[in-house]
Amino acid sequence: MYALVDGNNFYVSCERVFRPSLTDRPVVVLSNNDGCAIARSNEAKALGIKMGAPWFQIRHLEDDARLVALSANFELYGDMSDRMMSLAAGLGHQQEIYSIDESFVDVSGIRGDLVHRAHQIRSRIQQWVGIPCCIGMGNTKTLAKLANHIAKDAERKPGSYPAHLAQVCNLESLSQKDKDALFALTPVEEVWGIGRQISKQLHAGGVHTIHDLLQLDPATIKRGWSVMLERTVRELRGIPCVDLEDSGQARQQIACTRSFGKAVTDYRDLEEAVTTFASRAAEKLRHQHSLCGQVLVFIRTSPFGKTAQYSRSMVVPLRRPTDDTAHLVQAALLGLQSIFKDGYDYAKAGVMLMELQSDQVQQMELRLEDEPDRDRSRLMLALDTVNTRYGKGTMKLGSAGATQRPQNWTMKQMRRTPRYTTDAQEMVLVRA
DNA sequence: TCTGGGGTCCTAGGACCC
């Protein structure tokens, strides 16, 4: 039995905690470069703003509808997330943090009224952190996600679902008849794991609601679609197929990619950007105690532009698995060198670290001319310690750019709010 | 003028192995 705790309009809700004047107003949070809307308040959704809508297309709503747009402040959201997660964990024995605003909690064997308990956790999160959230519960993770969707819609769109399911919805406390009614009300595209393509195919086959989907037998689904969809349908029937994952598990891939604030044409600028991305990725790598076996670097022009298009990537294998910033940057720059072509307006670049493995495992090798340098790991530790204490980028590689040189590739963030909870210089001031 | 970033898993096809 699982619960899914999910913050409502999470990024917007984080901003509202520190700016109550944003309450009841349409608010969106913009992606990096203030490119498109990645979070919307209910009022913004009501204006018809779609997820991912480009800012230049909706910007007229600033005047027309008092829309407020903010640049993404991920440092703030990450910190608010930590606070919310630690309270959500109190719901059961084990928690999987699934994304910045969602966590699954195993509530099997918890005694007492689960719905009551969930309401308590919910109001605690609201009061202590300031984030409104909804909680869905079901026998499988897919059902918990579905219950969460119902809890949200019941609250946001009165009449869509029975009102008593708003905010907290436990599917397992309902009768089969009531569950069937909810299944008949819910379109297949609301199910976790059913996206645009598959729902289009399902609709074409006359399958519109979860109720319709459950009429098909798993074998047919596997034959007609995939094992993934089969698994989803089994989960909807209450048969657990997806376990709670250990949140401490290391990622299999680490990426750092960015769009530039304006077109980049100069190789030097790309070199700075790629160095910075590889360094950032290396920090994340060391943070999860992994080593990397190969580095991918890519550059590309804007797919939306009318200028000449160019997009290339290259995988650079490493001499031996490493977490050393200098080695990873070196590999990334080697790749950059061979894919760079003069004369294009570059819009984006990125570095991905692949073939990750634990840093506790060491492949022994014959003595070779360049033996790994034991002091390097102490250097990396010093680098991370300095940058944690004095701020990102305090100490960096020379190719990341000298401070005197203007940075031509950094992203645009015209509307960022203060880092209220993580930077002493930006704390909220209260006047008595 | 202006369109994000970071992940996971599955599948099909080709190369190669015995």
Next chain:
DNA sequence: TCTGGGGTCCTAGGACCC
């Protein structure tokens, strides 16, 4: 006329998630 069977690994691409 007739041309095996079973397996692994790698890659590219697609679909999905938030």
